[in-house]
Amino acid sequence: xIPTLFRIEDRHEEFSGTFTLRIRPEPGMSLPxxxxxxxxxxxxxxxxxxxxxMSGSPDDDGSYVHTIRCQxxxxxALERLIMGDALGVRGPFxxxxxxxxxAGKEVLIIAxxxxxxxxxxxxxxxxxxxxxxxxxxxxxxxxxxxxxxYRRELARxxxxxxxxxxxxxxxxDQADSTWNGRIGVITQPLEAANIDSTDTLAFLCGPxxxxxxxxxxxxxxxxxxxAIYLSMERNMKCATGLCGHCQWGPNFVCRDxxxxxxxxVQSWFNLRAI
Numbered sequence: 001x002i003p004t005l006f007r008i009e010d011r012h013e014e015f016s017g018t019f020t021l022r023i024r025p026e027p028g029m030s031l032p033x034x035x036x037x038x039x040x041x042x043x044x045x046x047x048x049x050x051x052x053x054m055s056g057s058p059d060d061d062g063s064y065v066h067t068i069r070c071q072x073x074x075x076x077a078l079e080r081l082i083m084g085d086a087l088g089v090r091g092p093f094x095x096x097x098x099x100x101x102x103a104g105k106e107v108l109i110i111a112x113x114x115x116x117x118x119x120x121x122x123x124x125x126x127x128x129x130x131x132x133x134x135x136x137x138x139x140x141x142x143x144x145x146x147x148x149x150y151r152r153e154l155a156r157x158x159x160x161x162x163x164x165x166x167x168x169x170x171x172x173d174q175a176d177s178t179w180n181g182r183i184g185v186i187t188q189p190l191e192a193a194n195i196d197s198t199d200t201l202a203f204l205c206g207p208x209x210x211x212x213x214x215x216x217x218x219x220x221x222x223x224x225x226x227a228i229y230l231s232m233e234r235n236m237k238c239a240t241g242l243c244g245h246c247q248w249g250p251n252f253v254c255r256d257x258x259x260x261x262x263x264x265v266q267s268w269f270n271l272r273a274i
Contacts, residue, residue, distance in 0.1 A: 001090065001238075001240075002090070003041075003043045003049070003088025003089055003090050004025060004026075004029055004088065004089050004090070005025070005026045005029070005086055005087075005088060005089075006023040006024060006025050006026070006064075006086065006087055006088070006089045007023065007024060007025075007026065007084060007085065007086050007087075008021055008022070008023055008081055008082065008083050008084060008085050008086075008087070009022045009023060009024045009063060009083065010022040010083065011081075011082065011083055014067065014149055014150075015146055015147055015148075016146075017069060017070045017079075018067065018068070018069045018070070018114065018147075018149070019067070019068055019079060020055065020065060020066065020067045020068070021065070021066050021068065021078070021081075022056070022060075022063050022064070022065050023063060023064050023065075023066070023087065023089065024062055024063045024064075025062075025089075031062055031063070031064070032091075032092060033058065033092075034054050034058060034064075034091075034092035034096070034121075035058070035092075035095075035096030035097070035099065036054065036058065036096050036097050036099060036118075036119075036121035036122045036125055037053070037054075037094070037095070037096030037097040037118060037121070037122070037231060037258065037259040038053075038054055038091070038092040038093060038094045038095075038096045039051050039052060039053045039054060039091060039092065039093055039094050039118075039236075039239075039258065040052060040054065040064065040066065040089050040090065040091035040092055040093070041089070041090040041091055041093070041239050042066065042068075042074075042078060042087055042088070042089060043074075043087060043088030043089070043090070044074050044075075044077035044078045044081070044087060044088075045086070045087070045088065046077070047073050047074045047076075047077035047078075048073060048074040048077075049074060049088065049090070050072070050074040050075055050078075051093075051236040051239060051254070052066045052067075052068055053066070053067075053117055053118035053231075053258075054066070054092065054118070054121055055067040055117040055118065055120050055121065056120070056121060056124075057120075057121055057124035057125065057128070058121060058124075058125060059124070059125075059128060064089070066117075067114065067117040067120075067149065069114050090239060091239065093239040093240070093254060093255075094239075094253075094254060094255070094257060094258050094259070095256065095257055095258070095259050095260075096259055097119075097122050097203055097229060097231075097259050098201075098229060098259075098261075099122070099125060099130070099131050100131060101201060102126065102131045102132075102133040102201060103131050103132050103133065104132065104133075104134060104199075105133055105134060105199060105200060105201045106133065106134050106135045106136075106137065106195075106196065106199060106200045106201070107122075107126060107133045107135070107136050107137070107200070107201050107202075107203065108137050108139065108195070108200060108201070108202040108203065108218075109122060109123060109136060109137065109138045109139065109140075109203055110139045110186065110190065110202060110203065110204045110205075110206070110211075110214050111138070111139070111140045111141070111204075111205055111206055112140075112141045112142075112186060112205070112206025112207055112210040112211075113141070113142060113143065113147070113149075113206055113207065114149065114206075115204075115205035115206030115207070115210075115231070116140055116149045116150065116205075117149065118205050118231050118258075119203060119205050119231075120150065120153075122203060123136060123138065123157075123166075127157075127161070127165075127166065134199075135164060135165065135166075135167070136165070136166045136167070137166075137167045137169070137193070138157075138166070138167065138168045138169065139169050139171075139186055139189055139190050139193075140154070140168070140169065140170050140171070140186075141170075141171050141172070141173070141185065141186030141206070141210070142170070142171075142172050142173070143172065143173045143174060144172055144173070144174050144175070144176070145172055145175060145176060145178065145179040145181075148170065148172070154168060154170060169182070169189045170182065171183065171184055171185070171186055171188065171189060173185065185210075185213075186206075186210060186214065187213050187214060187217050190214060190217050190218075191217050191220075195218075195221045195222075195223065197221055197222035197223045197224070197227075200223060200227060201227050201228075201229070202214075202218050202223060202227060202228045202229065203229050203230075203231075204228070204229070204230045204231070205230065205231040211230050212269075215228060215230075215262060224263070225261075225262050225263035225266060226261060226263045228261070228262035228263070229259055229260065229261055229262065230259070230260060230262055230269075231257070231258045231259050231260075232248065232253050232257050232258050232259075232260060233253075233258065234246040234248055234253040234254075234258075236253060236254040238254065239254045240254065240255060241254060241255030241256075248265075248268060249265070249267075249268035249271075250268075251265070251268070
């Protein structure tokens with residue numbers, strides 16, 4: 001429950017109101033390993049702490065990476081920090097993506113908006129050859145071209161990898177004159193894709209309404225509920241399941257999630273009032 005002191009090693013502005021920090025512990029402090037899908041509690045001194053998903057590779061040497069959107073007092077305080085400034089870190093917490101289950105499978109990565117951040121460690125891990133997935137297909141939707149995360153990395157993935165290894169599909173809701181890519185909602189390329197329902201896993205993260213429609217598309221294609229995993233976002237405060245703020249049905253998102261198998265939570269996920 002006591003934060004460990006970290007310092008900002010690098011800061012990158014993704015777009016207005018969203019930024020990525022690379023942070024490193026003070027010399028002599030250990031850096032616990034993490035599983036893709038887990039999160040840290042980041043503490044801005046004098047403002048409070050906030051849960052932020054891991055967005056870097058588990059193979060990063062001695063540092064964590066977090067992509068943060070300004071939405072409240074703590075995140076705005078983190079936004080004001082510059083290289084060398086200190087912040088507190090508790091974690092890693094939560095249950096991550098089932099990486100061991102990806103061996104021998106085609107993996108669909110379906111992300112909306114900031115939902116690409118918790119899925120970036122999955123992509124990095126699979127591209128590094130861990131777990132030996134047969135193929136990775138990324139479906140990423142953003143509101144506008146200006147709000148696309150990791151723009152340079154997405155371009156590099158398209159250039160460096162064959163479509164048989166990694167297929168990248170990016171679509172935006174609204175476009176301007178500079179955009180030459182797809183326009184529409186993320187379910188459009190997903191519905192058009194050929195998917196082997198017997199040999200595929202799907203990992204989803206994004207707005208709940210997006211995930212609901214994507215899950216329906218996957219179920220229509222015959223994907224079993226046991227092959228669909230989603231990352232939930234709730235009001236996490238303590239990160240250990242004690243305070244009850246993030247209770248979701250019988251689950252505490254911070255402790256039992258944030259990643260859940262859809263088959264185990266579909267009755268709760270379909271109750272929109274929860």
